[in-house]
Amino acid sequence: MATFFGEVVVAPSRAGVDDEEWAEEAREDTPEDREIRRELERKRYRPRGAPPPLSSLLWEIDVLWTLKSGASTESSADEPFVCSKFIVAVGHNAAAFLSSFILDSVCWEVVGVVKLWNEWCRTSNTTTVLPTDSFCLFYRLISDPTVLLCQCSCYVAEDQQFQWLEKVFGCMQKEGLQVTILSTCPVADYKTQESTLTLPSPFLKALKTKEYKEQVCCPLLEQPNIVRDLPAA
């Protein structure tokens, strides 16, 4: 593509197609590449207690649940949680909403944390966090232990979203489960016939599955608006 100044540049594509990245993918794997990949895979599923190599930290997500006894444990071998309601808040605003209006130390207890790392943020496995930290914590309602809440203020990268989804929901019993996802988007991203300047903001919109039979408290999201990333996953 030629710019107005006459220089020829590679045009970025809205479709997310990046030729350089593509050329990398197209290179044939040499036997050395395959060996390196095998080693990385072995290290990803390391024995408990061994320090993780940097390569696996870059991608892997760990969900750690605090059981009644107070000991932390990996989630995979445990029985699925019996859960009737699961509320997930994604992003700083939604997490802050829960902190301000819902959560308190009397009615809710921390039951788990997600540990992840990406170029934008890192979470830890400590459950005492400051509001300015990036964190992803799970809470349970003491009076009804089947009500779970997740506050996720950290950014979950594109290639981690599916893993987050599988690991978190993999711990829960899915029959009779009602999931509510809270998230925020900039008003400027909202597509509407009028200009967004005249819209009374903030405003609520919802998306629901066919199976959700209850009343929704706000209008449904109109086409052509969409939701992406972790809330969508």
Added chain:
Amino acid sequence: LLQPAVSVGNVGQLAIDLVISTLDMTKVGYFYTDCLVPMVGNNPYATAEENSVELSINAEVYSLPSKKLVVLQIRSPFIKNKYKPFCQTLLSWVKSSKCARVILLSSSHAYQRDDEQLLGTPLRYLLTPDLEKAVGGLMQELSWKEMEKVAAYPGINDTEKVLHIPGGGITKLLFTESCSKGIQMAVLLKFCSEGDNIPDAFALVNYLNEWLQLIKSEVNTSSQWKIPSSWRLLFGNGLPPALF
């Protein structure tokens, strides 16, 4: 199976939107995949209040039994390093579901054309050897142009030619994999640039129609395709009156 490649200008995907919307196809399933960026929205082909609340996600399958047509629509970009796994999974699904042939709608960067390609039609096709035997003759009758190969080492050695589809996303990978797996695949692509790609989508879908005859081709074919409601506001919202 008719599907798009996520490629320059999203032309393949727009063309697929036109096919699904015009033929009023029914959604029959979706791909649960970690290879595409997640997204969700309400039914993009909604025509009335009643059918506008069905959720829609990033990779869904539609069908029209009367034409033995199955369409896959892809609505988000690929996640880094996931091109190959997606192609492999897709092709094994094609084989296991005994799909007769696959048609891939795609596009390629217009600025990469050579002098000869700048003249004449911007539309091209490709056929895997297995499909060449079946429909090669038809392509000749339609006077379609096959996608040219380019020199592997331009300037150094012009004899070795390779297929090069810049901006085509998974097009080349799917095509070469299909050739080696004996799958009957056709690629229909248009040279284009980023911008308002709606006319490109119409051109591509009319090109497809010359072959498949999905709708009756009249003189003014662009008016025969139904634009889905989700194409509204492609280029932003209304303007604030205070601007003037």
